[in-house]
Amino acid sequence: MAGQGQMDIGYMIGEYRFWKKEIMRLESVMWGGYNPSRSEGVAQYGIEAVMPKGSLIRSARELDQMDARERIQYKRWEKLSSYIYALDCGFEILREEKLQTIYDCLLDGMTYRQIAEHLNTSKDFVRIKRNQIISQISQNSQIRAMLTPEKTAV
Numbered sequence: 001m002a003g004q005g006q007m008d009i010g011y012m013i014g015e016y017r018f019w020k021k022e023i024m025r026l027e028s029v030m031w032g033g034y035n036p037s038r039s040e041g042v043a044q045y046g047i048e049a050v051m052p053k054g055s056l057i058r059s060a061r062e063l064d065q066m067d068a069r070e071r072i073q074y075k076r077w078e079k080l081s082s083y084i085y086a087l088d089c090g091f092e093i094l095r096e097e098k099l100q101t102i103y104d105c106l107l108d109g110m111t112y113r114q115i116a117e118h119l120n121t122s123k124d125f126v127r128i129k130r131n132q133i134i135s136q137i138s139q140n141s142q143i144r145a146m147l148t149p150e151k152t153a154v
Contacts, residue, residue: 009134016087016107019080026077086146090137102129
């Protein structure tokens with residue numbers, strides 16, 4: 001998927017809602033509905049505040065003990081989470097308020113017609129702005145780096 005530029009981001013925007021649901025499903029399978037990374041930054045009081053904390057992700061030992069299906073699920077969770085994070089970072093790239101609003105609506109799964117009605121504009125205006133959004137996000141080197149799989153030496 002990475003390396004095709006604009007087409008990738010457009011595809012990813014369309015898949016955003018599905019990926020969010022799939023991440024939630026995988027989290028419920030792997031952690032029983034609890035994702036340890038989601039509790040970052042949450043204040044704890046009393047005995048919980050002083051108790052030692054485990055790793056936020058699975059340890060190397062836990063990864064070794066996982067069966068093949070669990071490994072595949074974990075790798076999918078990592079991949080989809082990185083895609084969601086990259087798309088969420090797209091908001092920081094867009095400077096215009098209207099572009100941010102259109103981007104948010106697209107990620108929410110709204111159609112061009114729904115967005116046009118919401119903004120009191122035409123579908124063509126929404127399509128043009130969507131192409132600008134895809135172009136700006138695709139050209140950002142940080143987003144490209146997030147979406148490029150790291151090569152490991154074997």
